[in-house]
Amino acid sequence: MGSETKSDSGSRSSADWVHWSFLRPTQGAIGYVQVLAKRASYLDLASTKRRSFVEQQAIKVVRGPSDELHIIDHHHWSRAWFDMGLPEAPVRIAEDFSSLSQVQFRDEMVKRGWLHPFDHCGRKISVEQLPRSVAELPDDVFQSIAAFLRMAGIYDNPGEFNAKFAWADFMRRRITVRPLNVEGFALMLAEAFKASRLPEAVELPGFIKDARQ
Missing domain, CATH: 1.10.8.10 (Ubiquitin-associated (UBA) domain)
Structure with a gap:
């Protein structure tokens, strides 16, 4: 991961780009019809406007322990762009919690309402059972x-x-x-x-x- 992603510089004019393997979902499922709708709206854009659109809609993440990036907004755009083959993920870091322990990090995420550990049938699951990648998110x-x-x-x-x-x-x-x-x-x-x-x-x-x- 590039050095610019180590901390949020405060700039909102452009996104950082990271490998998809760094992203961790914070919910147990997504609505795939919604993903398809986002994909269609993206493909409707002129090719010259797609890069700027992606950066404006960058995936909102929180940096956690081990420098993993936990998605707190735009799970559906994440999956749409991943499925379309974007080589890297556009992200914007909202908070840096990398100095927290795993327990402290989880408590902070729960307090802020940034964890939704439920599967594709709406059943409660453990945080450890959340999908480990955007590609693994099932359809609800x-x-x-x-x-x-x-x-x-x-x-x-x-x-x-x-x-x-x-x-x-x-x-x-x-x-x-x-x-x-x-x-x-x-x-x-x-x-x-x-x-x-x-x-x-x-x-x-x-x-x-x-x-x-």
Whole structure:
């Protein structure tokens, strides 16, 4: 890893570039339909604009013990760029916790809400069971469902809290999993919009009241 990535210089105009092997996911799954949507939007860009876009959307990471970089934002862009064959990962270091012990580091990540140790079925797993690389992240279709609901204005993230996980779990208990093709996903999304109008959905984080009208 290059010397520039040892500490955050404070510059936000460009990203650091590191080998993918340095990145560690902090969640147990991703929504792959969301990954495909991001890939399509990236490919829609003119080739001359892709580099600047990548640097603007750089993967937000925290440096932990052993100098590993733990992703705290843009897991889906990470997977999209990895799948497209970018030789290195664009990163921006938000915090440097490399001086902490493993226990102190984990406690700090939990305190800040930067760990989501749940698998692709929404089941709790240990931190040690989190995927070790972007390539190993499994698909959780309900994360994609929740992401599209947010884009449609059903809810928003309150502060830095990622409400998607709560919405994904809410939908997981109410929607039948269908074949993961265009028709199947569309039917699941239609059911999700109906579920978002249930009275109990009002209690979910980030719920936008006007979205029910």
